[in-house]
Amino acid sequence: MVAARRSAxxxxxxxxxxxxxxxxxxxxRLVFAVLLGSPIPGTTVLFxxxxxxxxxxxxxVRLGGRVTAEALVFALYDGLKLAVLLGCVGAANxxxxxxxxxxxxxxxxxxxxxxxxxxxxxxxxxVADVRRLRAARxxxxxxxRGFGALLSVGIPVLEGALERSVGLAAAMDTRGFGRTxxxxxxxxxxxxxxxxxxxxxxxxxxxxxxxxxxxxxxLPLLAAGLAAAAxxxxxxxxxxxxxxxxxxxxxLREWLVSGSGAAVAALTVWLSTRDATxxxxxxxxxxxxxxxxxPAAAVLLGLIPAVAxxxxxxxxxxxxx
Amino acid sequence: xxTFEQVTVTYPDAAGPALAGLDLHIPEGELCLLVGPSxxxxxxxxxxxxxxxxxFTGGTLAGRVTVAGRDTRTHRPRDLADVVGSVGQDPLSHFxxxxxxxxLAYGMESLGTPPEVMRRRVEETLDLLxxxxxxxRPIAALSGGQQQRVAIGSVLTVNPRLLVLDEPTSAxxxxxxxxxxxxxxxxxHDLGTTVLLAEHRLERVVQYADRVxxxxxxxxxxxxxxxxxxxxxxxxxxxxxxxxxxxxxxxLPLSIRDARRRAAPLRARLGGAVPVQRTAADxxxxxxxxxxGLAVRRGPVAALRxxxxxxxRGSVTALMGRNGAxxxxxxxxxxxxxxxxxxxxxxxxxxxxxxxxxxxxxxxxxxxxxPRDLLYxxxxxxxxxxxxxxxxxxxxxxxxxxxxxxxGLADGSHPRDLSEGQRLTLALAVVLTARPPxxxxxxxxxxxxxxxxxxxxxxxxxxxxxxxxxVLLATHDVELAAELADRTVILAEGEVVADGPTGSVVxxxxxxxxxxxxxxxxxxxxxVEQVRGALAAAQPEVPA
Numbered sequence: 001m002v003a004a005r006r007s008a009x010x011x012x013x014x015x016x017x018x019x020x021x022x023x024x025x026x027x028x029r030l031v032f033a034v035l036l037g038s039p040i041p042g043t044t045v046l047f048x049x050x051x052x053x054x055x056x057x058x059x060x061v062r063l064g065g066r067v068t069a070e071a072l073v074f075a076l077y078d079g080l081k082l083a084v085l086l087g088c089v090g091a092a093n094x095x096x097x098x099x100x101x102x103x104x105x106x107x108x109x110x111x112x113x114x115x116x117x118x119x120x121x122x123x124x125x126x127v128a129d130v131r132r133l134r135a136a137r138x139x140x141x142x143x144x145r146g147f148g149a150l151l152s153v154g155i156p157v158l159e160g161a162l163e164r165s166v167g168l169a170a171a172m173d174t175r176g177f178g179r180t181x182x183x184x185x186x187x188x189x190x191x192x193x194x195x196x197x198x199x200x201x202x203x204x205x206x207x208x209x210x211x212x213x214x215x216x217x218x219l220p221l222l223a224a225g226l227a228a229a230a231x232x233x234x235x236x237x238x239x240x241x242x243x244x245x246x247x248x249x250x251x252l253r254e255w256l257v258s259g260s261g262a263a264v265a266a267l268t269v270w271l272s273t274r275d276a277t278x279x280x281x282x283x284x285x286x287x288x289x290x291x292x293x294x295p296a297a298a299v300l301l302g303l304i305p306a307v308a309x310x311x312x313x314x315x316x317x318x319x320x321x
Numbered sequence: 322x323x324t325f326e327q328v329t330v331t332y333p334d335a336a337g338p339a340l341a342g343l344d345l346h347i348p349e350g351e352l353c354l355l356v357g358p359s360x361x362x363x364x365x366x367x368x369x370x371x372x373x374x375x376x377f378t379g380g381t382l383a384g385r386v387t388v389a390g391r392d393t394r395t396h397r398p399r400d401l402a403d404v405v406g407s408v409g410q411d412p413l414s415h416f417x418x419x420x421x422x423x424x425l426a427y428g429m430e431s432l433g434t435p436p437e438v439m440r441r442r443v444e445e446t447l448d449l450l451x452x453x454x455x456x457x458r459p460i461a462a463l464s465g466g467q468q469q470r471v472a473i474g475s476v477l478t479v480n481p482r483l484l485v486l487d488e489p490t491s492a493x494x495x496x497x498x499x500x501x502x503x504x505x506x507x508x509x510h511d512l513g514t515t516v517l518l519a520e521h522r523l524e525r526v527v528q529y530a531d532r533v534x535x536x537x538x539x540x541x542x543x544x545x546x547x548x549x550x551x552x553x554x555x556x557x558x559x560x561x562x563x564x565x566x567x568x569x570x571x572x573l574p575l576s577i578r579d580a581r582r583r584a585a586p587l588r589a590r591l592g593g594a595v596p597v598q599r600t601a602a603d604x605x606x607x608x609x610x611x612x613x614g615l616a617v618r619r620g621p622v623a624a625l626r627x628x629x630x631x632x633x634r635g636s637v638t639a640l641m642g643r644n645g646a647x648x649x650x651x652x653x654x655x656x657x658x659x660x661x662x663x664x665x666x667x668x669x670x671x672x673x674x675x676x677x678x679x680x681x682x683x684x685x686x687x688x689x690x691x692p693r694d695l696l697y698x699x700x701x702x703x704x705x706x707x708x709x710x711x712x713x714x715x716x717x718x719x720x721x722x723x724x725x726x727x728x729g730l731a732d733g734s735h736p737r738d739l740s741e742g743q744r745l746t747l748a749l750a751v752v753l754t755a756r757p758p759x760x761x762x763x764x765x766x767x768x769x770x771x772x773x774x775x776x777x778x779x780x781x782x783x784x785x786x787x788x789x790x791x792v793l794l795a796t797h798d799v800e801l802a803a804e805l806a807d808r809t810v811i812l813a814e815g816e817v818v819a820d821g822p823t824g825s826v827v828x829x830x831x832x833x834x835x836x837x838x839x840x841x842x843x844x845x846x847x848x849v850e851q852v853r854g855a856l857a858a859a860q861p862e863v864p865a
Contacts, residue, residue, distance in 0.1 A: 133694055136694040138657065139678075139689065140711050141678050141681070141682030143677075153697070160693075164414055168417070170398075171409065171416075175427060175428040176403065176431035179400070179402070179431060179433075242433060243429070245422075245423070245439045
């Protein structure tokens with residue numbers, strides 16, 4: 001999907017970096033499982049590392065020793081979970097335009113949203129900076145590959161990122177970011193009370209829901225809290241002067257993209273309650289995991305946006321052949 | 322429109338005030354040019370007008386700045402956003418959104434302009450700046466000139482009465498700079514916008530200015546007046562003014578047209594004299610670098626296509642062409658940053674992209690567009706000692722080079738606190754520590770004032786004087802190429818379209834000809850220095 005629908009914007013290139021990070025996590029998880037052993041009981045011994053005896057205070061920690069296939073498989077499943085999560089975050093990062101996300105936020109949350117968006121665009125710029133500075137290391141006659149090269153460019157990259165944020169903040173300020181309208185003090189106070197009460201209500205309700213004791217009172221409280229918070233947001237929006245230029249229309253394509261995501265989530269949750277082993281293949285005893293057909297088909301639904309989402313415009317085509 | 326009353330700006334930890342007791346009045350509807358050497362307070366003055374100084378940068382501002390009747394003490398930058406549009410040096414750090422159309426609308430959204438008005442103004446601005454075909458494009462994919470026009474457009478949509486620009490053309494190739502200046506002309510003439518701009522490359526802008534404000538720096542009071550008057554005594558001046566001074570013309574010419582109309586007697590005075598040609602490099606020895614049929618792809622685009630180039634020791638070659646023509650890619654290929662998809666690159670017999678960096682650094686050195694990329698230590702001294710280590714040179718080699726190129730640079734200063742010129746020289750010293758026979762400079766005069774540029778010219782001449790080194794510089798600065806290079810190569814769309822002695826290549830092209838060549842054509846003069854020398858030789862009584 002990333003391949004089909006990514007744009008030429010700078011953040012689209014970060015997907016590869018996220019995939020690499022996922023692989024790294026997987027490898028680290030496996031290495032730890034091999035070196036430190038794991039509490040998973042297993043009988044299929046693959047090989048045995050020389051065990052290093054540790055002093056008494058390090059009881060429970062083992063270095064080296066038997067490495068079982070079960071432990072490895074368990075670590076692999078565990079690492080895979082995290083790696084897939086990273087891959088998903090990377091894909092979202094590569095495909096979503098933070099600025100368009102920002103437009104969908106209610107007016108009162110706009111300024112908080114900008115902070116989040118600036119932080120999100122930070123990562124891809126960092127990746128680009130690291131690349132440029134690693135190239136510059138080559139010019140100084142040092143190795144441009146390896147972990148050491150990455151570490152030594154850390155400070156200049158951070159400096160550059162800081163300078164860029166300060167420059168952006170200055171530009172946004174001179175272009176009228178943060179101008180607010182005058183509102184009556186009564187409205188301002190009501191906004192504060194509504195928002196605070198709403199959030200407190202939601203917190204209490206969530207606590208009640210999680211503890212299983214207050215399901216009776218928690219649901220109505222949750223609804224009331226959400227309503228109060230929403231009221232606060234609407235009133236708070238009065239302070240914002242902003243208007244929107246050509247808001248994004250919400251049509252069939254948009255429904256398909258968001259609907260397919262929601263459908264995958266709902267189906268997976270529903271299926272996992274019916275057939276738990278399909279989602280957590282057991283490592284003990286060692287078995288070949290079967291491909292559960294229904295959940296796999298459900299996950300495939302998530303590919304719909306690859307066709308449904310509009311193609312990003314292709315830049316540069318008319319400049320150079 | 323703008324009034325400064327006894328304005329003094331002091332930054333914390335600074336030795337002296339950045340601006341001292343400034344009185345200035347800029348009336349409405351003028352194109353006012355701010356000139357002066359680096360560090361004379363130009364950016365501070367511009368920041369004070371847009372309200373960023375002191376609200377954003379810190380420091381203390383004494384006195385009073387009023388813009389369109391609003392006092393900047395009580396108005397923050399965001400409260401001035403509807404009267405002042407300001408664009409900083411780097412258009413990329415100015416952009417908040419990611420496509421052209423959204424960027425044009427952003428300012429209006431912040432000010433709460435009604436949607437119908439926004440829609441209309443975006444269309445008007447797209448037409449005014451010639452951006453209509455680019456409206457849906459991601460900003461990151463545009464060329465430098467287009468980005469600069471989008472940045473100007475993004476502040477124009479709110480209909481500001483004043484436009485403040487910091488070096489709008491210094492990163493652009495000559496054609497893109499013309500594009501931006503034509504837009505500014507149109508704003509001043511058709512819309513009556515007041516424009517205040519600072520620029521180092523006076524040869525590009527001085528003829529358009531209605532008024533020049535000279536900040537001489539070093540505590541001297543500012544000089545305000547008609548461009549010709551101010552240029553007569555200014556320490557910074559474009560070549561055409563230098564030519565006028567050398568020929569003793571009064572009033573001084575500011576544009577090629579002014580000078581051209583008076584050039585006939587000067588050509589007669591120069592008579593049959595020909596400029597002293599620099600001796601061509603010795604082409605017999607082993608070349609410093611050899612490029613054969615080089616093709617490089619960067620992502621989906623072919624950045625270079627079939628480039629042939631041989632660089633001989635003792636020569637200075639200028640590489641010119643518009644933004645995105647492949648200049649930086651060619652330099653990058655010579656240091657092994659890009660591997661060729663076809664053809665070959667050889668630097669002193671080695672294939673750069675297959676050579677270990679530690680070995681390559683003794684054969685070729687590159688000073689990148691932003692010299693800061695090359696400098697990552699905390700102090701000048703630490704930078705020098707790590708350069709010695711990297712190149713395996715004797716301790717103190719780099720420091721001695723710095724002392725020779727840039728006398729009096731303090732050991733403890735942070736590389737990021739240096740001026741652009743000092744930073745460039747430090748990066749050059751770091752590169753020269755390994756004594757490479759081939760030195761590459763990418764856009765070295767970006768942000769340099771005339772004094773720093775003069776120093777760079779001297780350094781490069783000294784480097785090549787003994788015939789042991791070749792220098793290749795990628796530049797947009799036609800005056801630099803004319804002064805320094807004995808050979809010029811022009812790239813377009815990744816191909817070499819012209820290659821030959823600077824004199825014949827640049828005079829043949831309207832975009833790349835230096836001012837002196839345009840004034841004295843068809844005679845083959847390129848620089849003020851040549852003309853001054855010839856005048857002194859022909860008529861010793863004329864003061865040079």
